[in-house]
Structure formats: structure tokens, C-alpha cells
Amino acid sequence: MAGIAELVGVRPPSLYKHFDDRHALLSAVATEVALDLGRTMAVAVDGAQADPAAKLQSLAVAYRAFALAKPRAAALIFAGVAPDIAPTPEAQAVAARPVLEVAASIVGQADALAAARALTAFAYGFTSMEAAGAFRFGGDVEEAYGFGVAALLAGLARGRSARSRAR
Secondary structure: OHHHHHHHOOOOOHOOOOOHHHHHHHHHHHHHHHHHHHHHHHHHHHOOOOOOOHHHHHHHHHHHHHHOHHHHHHHHOOOOOOOOHHOOHHHHHHHHHHHHHHHHHHHHHHHHHHHHHEEEEEEEHHHHHHHOOOOOOOOOOOHHHHHHHHHHHHHHHHHHHHHHOOO
């Protein structure tokens, strides 16, 4: 807490007027990060063409930009942190809403959660590795990300078609 107080230019006791402890402070930060990410992705989706593929592309690009600009913030809300440091359920819902809406437009409401989880896992995993400098084999990393997004979109669309035929 002393280090954080120094960073924001206050004395450590001042932080305790607002936060009970380090966990409460980190939870508040995680909540703000989730809200910021949700707003960022919502703006990207709202500004995209009506086509679900275009919305997914805009969503993926917005997430990547956010995660690369703020890798530690993205890790705070997605990495295996303690449950008492997680964003509030309301903030999690704000962050999830654009992903769930885009996923539903691609696979339908019944499979939206599964599709949203797949999209989130890909985007978080890819950008975490990218931020850590794990892609050392050369090539265009942005192109690889786009390839992954396109592959996910194609797979989700095929999965929806297969499920529709089976029903």
C-alpha cells in the first residue's frame, strides 16, 4: 500500500480511508479495468457494420489493442487471481456483454456462452503471449491474430450449421 500511495501522491493512511486493505484496492482496480474493457469493446461493436463477422473482427481488434496497451490490467481481470480481487459481478457483466452479443449473432443464443468463452480464451491467450514476447519465430503477428479470429469465426459458423442440421 505504501508503494501505491507514493505512486498516486498521497500518504499510506489516506488509502485506508477508501480501501480496507490491498485486496479491496485491487478489486476496485479490477472492477474499473473490466468496465473500461467492456466500454471499449461495446464502442467497437457499435461502430462496426451490422454483419456479425465485421462485429467480431472489430471486437477482436479492440480487445487486442486494449490488452497490448494495458497487459497487466488485462491479466488482472483474466489471470488466476484470488476471488476477492475479481471485478464485481456487475463489471464482469459489462465486459462480457459485447462478447456475448457478438457470439449470439454468430452461433445463436443457445451456444452464445460457449462461443464467447472460446473467443475470450483465444484473444486473452494470444495477446498474453504476444505481450510476453513469446512469438519469436518471425512473421507478422497481427496477421496471425487475424488468421486466428477468422478461423474461430469459420469454426463457430460451421458448428452452428452442424447443430442446426442435427436438430
